[in-house]
Amino acid sequence: xxxxxxxxxxxxxxxxxxxxxxxxxxxxxxxxxxxxxxxxxxxxxxxxxxxxxxxxxxxxxxxxxxxxxxxxxxxxxxxxxxxxxxxxxxxxxxxxxxxxxxxxxxxxxxxxxxxxxxxxxxxxxxxxxxxxxxxxxxxxxxxxxxxxxxxxxxxxxxxxxxxxx
Amino acid sequence: xxxxxxxxxxxxxxxxxxxxxxxxxxxxxxxxxxxxxxxxxxxxxxxxxxxxxxxxxxxxxxxxxxxxxxxxxxxxxxxxxxxxxxxxxxxxxxxxxxxxxxxxxxxxxxxxxxxxxxxxxxxxxxxxxxxxxxxxxxxxxxxxxxxxxxxxxxxxxxxxxxxxx
Numbered sequence: 001x002x003x004x005x006x007x008x009x010x011x012x013x014x015x016x017x018x019x020x021x022x023x024x025x026x027x028x029x030x031x032x033x034x035x036x037x038x039x040x041x042x043x044x045x046x047x048x049x050x051x052x053x054x055x056x057x058x059x060x061x062x063x064x065x066x067x068x069x070x071x072x073x074x075x076x077x078x079x080x081x082x083x084x085x086x087x088x089x090x091x092x093x094x095x096x097x098x099x100x101x102x103x104x105x106x107x108x109x110x111x112x113x114x115x116x117x118x119x120x121x122x123x124x125x126x127x128x129x130x131x132x133x134x135x136x137x138x139x140x141x142x143x144x145x146x147x148x149x150x151x152x153x154x155x156x157x158x159x160x161x162x163x164x165x
Numbered sequence: 166x167x168x169x170x171x172x173x174x175x176x177x178x179x180x181x182x183x184x185x186x187x188x189x190x191x192x193x194x195x196x197x198x199x200x201x202x203x204x205x206x207x208x209x210x211x212x213x214x215x216x217x218x219x220x221x222x223x224x225x226x227x228x229x230x231x232x233x234x235x236x237x238x239x240x241x242x243x244x245x246x247x248x249x250x251x252x253x254x255x256x257x258x259x260x261x262x263x264x265x266x267x268x269x270x271x272x273x274x275x276x277x278x279x280x281x282x283x284x285x286x287x288x289x290x291x292x293x294x295x296x297x298x299x300x301x302x303x304x305x306x307x308x309x310x311x312x313x314x315x316x317x318x319x320x321x322x323x324x325x326x327x328x329x330x
Binding site for chain 2: 026029030031032033035039043070071072073074075076077078112113115117118138139140141142143144145146147148152155157159161
């Protein structure tokens with residue numbers, strides 16, 4: 001079972017290597033496949049409120065996620081997260097573990113809900129996983145994602161209430 | 166009928182005065198009512214791809230809008246806009262005119278669709294207007310907006326295809 005801890009600067013090469021492998025395929029994240037390391041660093045580490053890593057017992061980084069407010073000010077009680085898992089570590093429940101961790105963190109940070117703005121509809125593994133973890137598909141954005149091999153496909157907006165009220 | 170033209174730096178005090186009046190009421194935009202001028206300048210002028218103003222014949226600025234990609238890279242063919250109309254100039258069709266203008270601009274800039282991420286559901290005038298202009302409500306975000314007087318209210322995700330295919 002991986003341990004999840006706060007991201008530290010020496011983690012970046014490992015996190016970038018996972019992110020690079022993920023975005024280069026152009027089938028799950030809106031980041032352009034040709035994005036630079038600096039652009040992705042900004043989006044994953046600088047802009048978010050916090051970034052975490054999931055580590056194997058030997059310290060190997062298997063995945064990462066960020067958490068941030070999805071909107072400023074009067075929408076700032078809804079969080080947004082992005083998750084990435086190393087291609088070598090898929091199917092081990094790491095995304096599940098990170099998502100559950102992120103919901104606890106979100107509550108601890110004072111967020112009341114979590115929203116995913118852009119789940120690629122053809123990324124069935126992700127859609128199934130977020131659904132299982134309690135996220136409702138509240139909308140479908142027609143043709144909003146330019147998939148590297150399938151062309152324009154829909155993206156889903158998913159939402160989960162974390163706190164009552 | 167106001168003329169719509171590109172924003173220029175000397176327009177800022179007038180645009181800020183409209184934006185300030187709008188966000189201070191805390192009932193339509195997620196920007197915190199206490200946002201600073203610098204924060205709003207960044208969101209309205211710096212971050213977007215382009216900003217426009219609607220001017221009366223005597224040059225008075227009656228409204229403004231920005232346009233930008235709603236997502237990076239593989240989601241970058243969907244535009245996002247924000248509009249603001251001076252409290253003194255409401256009910257004159259300026260928002261309609263700006264929205265129609267923005268759709269033409271979006272197409273000219275190569276966008277294929279337009280998305281509003283966060284239309285406050287209690288802002289009935291806006292919801293009615295965007296609906297009349299062809300935007301579909303594709304999702305409802307429960308309690309995503311903290312309204313200054315009504316508390317947590319829903320926000321709508323609205324979407325319009327601009328180009329075929």
